[in-house]
Amino acid sequence: MARTNLNKLSKFLIFLMVIGILAFIYQSSKGLIVTNMRNSFSWGLYIATWAFFVGTAAGGLVVSSSIYLFKATQLKPVSRLATITAFMFAIGAMLILFPDIGRPDRIYNVFLHPNLTSLLPWDFLVLSSYSLVSIIYAYTLMKPDILKNRIKLPFIKLPEKEISEKEYRRLKEEAQRKAKKLAPIALPLAILIHTVTAWVLATQMARPWWHGGLLAPTFIAAALATGPAIVILFSLGLLGFDEKLAPAYRMLAKISALSSIILLFMYYNEFFVRFWWHHGEEFEPLKILFGKNLPLHAVEVLFLIGSAYLYFRYSEVPRKLVQASILLIIGIYAHRLLLLGPAYNVIPLKYPVIVGASTIEWSYPFALGEVKGDLLNPQKVFVDYWNYIPSIVEILITLGVMAAIVYIILKLAEYLPIRENA
Amino acid sequence: MPRWGMVIDLNRCIGCRSCAVVCKIHNSLPPGTWWQRVETIGAKTHHTPVGRYPEFFEVYLPVPCQHCEDPPCAKVCPVGATWQREDGLVLVDFERCIGCRYCMTACPYGVRQFNWQSSDKNFSQAFKKLGFSQDWFADPGYRPGYPLEHRTQDGRLVFTPKRPRGVVEKCTFCVQYVDQGFAPACVRGCPGNARIFGDLDDPKSEISRVIKKQNVVRLREDLNTSPKVFYLLPEATTWRGKIIYEKLLKVMEKRV
Numbered sequence: 266m267a268r269t270n271l272n273k274l275s276k277f278l279i280f281l282m283v284i285g286i287l288a289f290i291y292q293s294s295k296g297l298i299v300t301n302m303r304n305s306f307s308w309g310l311y312i313a314t315w316a317f318f319v320g321t322a323a324g325g326l327v328v329s330s331s332i333y334l335f336k337a338t339q340l341k342p343v344s345r346l347a348t349i350t351a352f353m354f355a356i357g358a359m360l361i362l363f364p365d366i367g368r369p370d371r372i373y374n375v376f377l378h379p380n381l382t383s384l385l386p387w388d389f390l391v392l393s394s395y396s397l398v399s400i401i402y403a404y405t406l407m408k409p410d411i412l413k414n415r416i417k418l419p420f421i422k423l424p425e426k427e428i429s430e431k432e433y434r435r436l437k438e439e440a441q442r443k444a445k446k447l448a449p450i451a452l453p454l455a456i457l458i459h460t461v462t463a464w465v466l467a468t469q470m471a472r473p474w475w476h477g478g479l480l481a482p483t484f485i486a487a488a489l490a491t492g493p494a495i496v497i498l499f500s501l502g503l504l505g506f507d508e509k510l511a512p513a514y515r516m517l518a519k520i521s522a523l524s525s526i527i528l529l530f531m532y533y534n535e536f537f538v539r540f541w542w543h544h545g546e547e548f549e550p551l552k553i554l555f556g557k558n559l560p561l562h563a564v565e566v567l568f569l570i571g572s573a574y575l576y577f578r579y580s581e582v583p584r585k586l587v588q589a590s591i592l593l594i595i596g597i598y599a600h601r602l603l604l605l606g607p608a609y610n611v612i613p614l615k616y617p618v619i620v621g622a623s624t625i626e627w628s629y630p631f632a633l634g635e636v637k638g639d640l641l642n643p644q645k646v647f648v649d650y651w652n653y654i655p656s657i658v659e660i661l662i663t664l665g666v667m668a669a670i671v672y673i674i675l676k677l678a679e680y681l682p683i684r685e686n687a
Numbered sequence: 688m689p690r691w692g693m694v695i696d697l698n699r700c701i702g703c704r705s706c707a708v709v710c711k712i713h714n715s716l717p718p719g720t721w722w723q724r725v726e727t728i729g730a731k732t733h734h735t736p737v738g739r740y741p742e743f744f745e746v747y748l749p750v751p752c753q754h755c756e757d758p759p760c761a762k763v764c765p766v767g768a769t770w771q772r773e774d775g776l777v778l779v780d781f782e783r784c785i786g787c788r789y790c791m792t793a794c795p796y797g798v799r800q801f802n803w804q805s806s807d808k809n810f811s812q813a814f815k816k817l818g819f820s821q822d823w824f825a826d827p828g829y830r831p832g833y834p835l836e837h838r839t840q841d842g843r844l845v846f847t848p849k850r851p852r853g854v855v856e857k858c859t860f861c862v863q864y865v866d867q868g869f870a871p872a873c874v875r876g877c878p879g880n881a882r883i884f885g886d887l888d889d890p891k892s893e894i895s896r897v898i899k900k901q902n903v904v905r906l907r908e909d910l911n912t913s914p915k916v917f918y919l920l921p922e923a924t925t926w927r928g929k930i931i932y933e934k935l936l937k938v939m940e941k942r943v
Contacts, residue, residue, distance in 0.1 A: 295804060296802070296804035296805060296852050297786075298804035298808075302788075303803070304791065304797075304800055307791035307792055307801065308792060365787070365788075366785050366786045366788075366853075367787075367801065367802070367852070367853025368786040368854060369785075371786075372785060374766040375765055377766075378766050378783065380762075380765055380767040383764055383765045385765035385789060386765050465789075469793055470759070470795070471759065471793060471794065609792075612797060613794075613796070613907065613910075614750070614796050614797055618729035620737060620738050621742075625729065629726055630724070631797045632719070632724060633719065634720055634801055634802075634803050636718045636809055636816060637719065638816070639816035639817065640817060646721075647721075
């Protein structure tokens with residue numbers, strides 16, 4: 266990417282971050298009432314984004330650790346960037362939880378009184394260890410060049426002396442050795458963060474849309490689709506496209522495209538099983554997915570198929586790669602948003618009521634938790650469906666966090682030796 | 688140590704929602720928040736019969752917190768702010784809750800309520816929406832209901848009339864009254880005496896005798912949460928409206 270474009274992008278990102286911070290201050294002063302979440306729909310855009318970030322983070326280290334575990338050496342030129350994106354998205358995943366919780370000032374309770382049967386403290390634990398491992402991994406990969414270029418780092422004191430060519434080669438070999446040792450730790454952790462994230466939702470019997478063993482595999486598939494796509498986008502922007510990088514892009518495109526196809530397969534496999542019986546709790550979420558949420562579902566499926574096609578067909582054309590990655594990211598994001606509607610709008614306290622010869626599913630309505638209507642325009646206080654559309658505040662805060670992640674990745678890439686000079 | 692439970696007799700429930708209102712007043716619930724709901728089974732609107740002529744039925748189902756023996760909300764709370772006390776009450780510590788709302792996702796009964804904004808704001812909004820010229824009580828310090836804070840023996844804040852923002856709350860079986868030997872407000876306020884509150888571990892208590900003698904059901908038994916709220920099913924569901932009305936008419940004829 267040209268220098269001026271990068272500067273313009275940075276300015277725009279800073280603008281988004283400032284707006285996001287202002288929106289967060291506004292939300293903190295008014296309370297979560299400014300979001301469109303309500304009692305019956307208790308998690309919204311923030312949690313969907315959290316799942317998306319965790320997936321992207323997991324994808325990053327899978328890319329760099331598979332160089333050593335599966336001997337995918339063609340990925341080497343992008344490995345440093347991949348570890349940086351992994352690190353930043355893991356941080357972002359923890360960051361996006363702050364606006365979601367009602368009392369961020371009490372977050373220390375997670376350390377003081379962790380409840381180990383709940384999966385949220387575990388998720389926090391694996392996410393923080395993952396970000397630690399990914400930053401160590403990134404440092405290990407870049408250490409020879411950091412020493413050679415004498416880049417100053419905070420917290421770490423490095424010797425300030427000229428590195429000879431021989432010493433540099435020795436350091437590189439050492440870095441390879443260490444990376445090889447780290448890879449078997451990094452890969453399982455990468456799988457684990459997204460698995461635990463899926464378990465947070467999949468263990469809930471009250472939510473048939475999530476409950477079950479297939480959620481974690483689909484999460485991993487989604488991670489392996491977005492991780493490479495994000496790496497492709499960043500490295501096309503920062504490293505460009507040349508013969509040395511082409512095999513890496515081809516490989517990443519293939520991983521991403523295959524993963525989205527596997528994702529769709531698992532998704533529709535589950536749907537068929539739910540659909541066949543055509544009644545009951547397992548089937549209810551499908552009615553919402555193919556009813557009110559159909560536009561979003563169409564986006565998800567068509568964009569994923571579109572991106573897979575572009576990735577397979579044009580993995581050598583940078584412009585097409587960018588298009589495919591953007592399609593994929595939107596598709597997976599839609600997939601993440603669809604975690605919510607079919608889960609929350611199927612009310613767990615639901616009974617079949619026999620009327621004449623037919624049965625109607627009757628849901629026990631929720632109290633919204635908001636002062637609604639007045640004497641002249643009475644409105645429903647108890648509802649059995651909540652049409653959740655993220656509020657402007659939610660969107661701005663989420664955009665702010667996204668902008669912060671991208672901005673910091675760009676700055677780190679500027680400061681650190683992300684280029685592999687063989 | 689007792690193990691508190693409740694029986695709700697659906698034969699006696701007239702769907703008047705007194706329990707919900709009494710609960711709201713005694714626990715100073717902010718407008719918009721309901722610890723207790725009463726709905727007509729199968730109906731889109733409360734108090735409308737369900738079915739086709741001439742076979743109608745109209746059964747009301749009050750749902751307080753079920754105080755499950757195996758509460759999913761306590762299991763998922765990341766900080767242990769929701770827990771089950773030794774006497775079986777599932778309570779929320781207002782001072783520890785971080786407001787993550789995972790418990791609301793986990794609860795199959797939809798009883799958990801979040802303080803989306805400061806409760807004072809809810810009160811003043813409600814005053815305005817109801818057409819009052821002022822938006823607060825004449826006495827600014829006044830809140831309806833039990834006026835004191837209530838803490839458990841280990842000092843955890845489980846009831847306060849001034850609800851903090853950003854925490855989850857729910858029915859406590861009126862822990863502030865139960866700890867002083869009174870029954871919950873909904874039990875005392877029910878005009879049909881549809882509710883029985885008592886110790887499930889004491890075989891001589893009324894509630895234990897009722898549960899032993901009669902057919903009781905619990906909500907979403909399939910989820911194995913083992914609620915401590917039991918329901919006595921109305922005969923109307925098995926008899927189908929028509930017959931009940933006939934029976935009723937015969938009784939009335941005799942009287943006349």
